[in-house]
Amino acid sequence: MEEERNELPAPPKTRYKLFKYATMVVLFLAVFFGLGYFGLEATSTSEFCSSCHEMKPQYYTWKASSHSEVECDSCHIQPGVENYAKAKGEGILELYKNQTDNYLAPIKMPKLIPDSACEKCHNLATRDVTASGDIIIPHMKHKKERIKCTECHSGVAHGKISDRKVTYKSDYGKWDEKLGVAFMSDKKYTSPDMDTCMECHKARKVSVECKTCHETTMVPKNHKTEEFKAGSHGKIQSSDLKKCEQCHSYMSKESYDLFKEEPVYSQFLEKGSTDTSGTSNGLTVTQYAKTNTFCKDCHGKKPESHKISSFMTRHGTLSKDTQKCFTCHDNRITSDSPVTRVQCASCHPSSHKDNWRKGHPIEVPQNQKFDKTCLKCHVEKTCTKCHKNN
The missing domain is CATH 1.20.5 (Single alpha-helices involved in coiled-coils or other helix-helix interfaces)
Structure with missing residues (x-):
């Protein structure tokens, strides 16, 4: 039972x-x-990344970049369940730090983006020139030399904003799409830097000649004319100097900083707009020629007019345009010109030394200019060599 x-x-x-x-x-x-x-789907979107204040700079620069159609996790999380789970676990930890205000700023990547992430979209085997075809860049050859993608393209998605020190906690409220566009409009932070190429080539003892990386079409058409070589290149406008600087800055044996300007993001924060047209900052063609030592190779040679036997006695009357003289020479006692140290004052020293007013027999106001009253004591012929008689 x-x-x-x-x-x-x-x-x-x-x-x-x-x-x-x-x-x-x-x-x-x-x-x-x-x-x-x-x-998991929701927390894997790029928009979710921007929900944390500290990620807004990264989000808005990414949105303004050429990689805005590629989700964050495509580059920042490696393939595989294990990597995905690890990333989500680290995300929970970052969320805790966010809620407890215990995170570090500016945010920096603990590891560089691996080449495998780039190669999911880009075929290095067929990448021998840039998209516009103006720069020769055999990517596979660089890969064989163990040169990482991020060594050249580190700013392509975020414009190196952490290195630029603009991602501190006090700035998060300012970030929006307009500011992201302003930051990414500065090409020197988003595009491969020629300085990096030059330094790498020199370190590896690879040729740094223009033809190594540039097609022959890179030489402007007006540079190929005889007129340009004979002297018309010196008649350019000051506003064109920045264009010349793009190539000729790398041809100078000495470094200089003639074109320092306010970064575009500072312009945006202060004025609400950016001026990316660029100017020469008041720099003249003559000043540029004296500073860039590339000019010295030609202008450092003595002109034919200087070789005549009577040049020493006639040089003051040989040219009606005295400004041409100041392309190489200067009218000051001291000069930093890399072209020549011979100045007007080398042979024609000024009689007005420092503090000459102090020892003058009668009081001379600071704004006093040369006029006929000076001729009561001084010789007109001597004074008018330098001064105009007003």
Whole structure:
């Protein structure tokens, strides 16, 4: 009888409880995995990254970049379940730091983006020139030399904003799409830097001649004319100097900083707009020629007019345009010109030394200019060699 009782079905009330618990378990698992799936999907979007204040600079610069159609996790999380789970675990830790205000700023990547992330979209085997075709850049050759993609393209997605020190906590409220565009408009932070190429080539003892990296079409058409070589290149406008600087700055044997200007993001924050047209900052063509030593190779040679026997006595009357003289020479006692140290004052020293007014027999105001009253004591012929008689 005992065995027969054990084989009897469970009472209706018990069966109902079992069914209820089983249903709850199934629903719980469905909700857990469903929410888990959608949660993972939601936290994997680039928009989710911007929900934290400290990520706004990275988000808005990415949105203004050429990689804005590529989700963050495509580059920042490596393929594989293990890497994905690890990234999500680290994300929970970062969320805790965010809520407790215990994170470091500016944010910096603990590791560089690996080449494999870039190669998911870019075929290095066919990348021998830039998209515009003006620069020769065999990517596979660089890869064989173990040169990482980020060594040249580190600013392509975020414009190196952490290195530029503009991602501190006090600045997060200022970030929006306009500011992101302003930061990414500065090409020297987003495009490969020629300085990096030159330094790398020199370190590896690779040729730094123009033809190594540039097509022959890079030479402007007006540079190929005889007129340009004979002297018309010196008649350019000051506003064109920045264009010349793009190539000729690398041809100078000495470094200089003639074109220092306010960064575009500072212009935006202060004025609400940016001026990316660029100017020469008041620099003249003559000043540039004296500073860039590339000019010295030609202008350092003595002109034919200087070789005549009577040049020393006639040089003051040989040219009506004395400004041409100041391309190489200066009218000051001291000069930093890399072209020549011979100045007007080398042979024609000024009689007005420092503090000459102090020892003058009569008081001379600071703004006093040369006029006829000076000729009561001085010789007109001597004074008018330098001064104009007003």
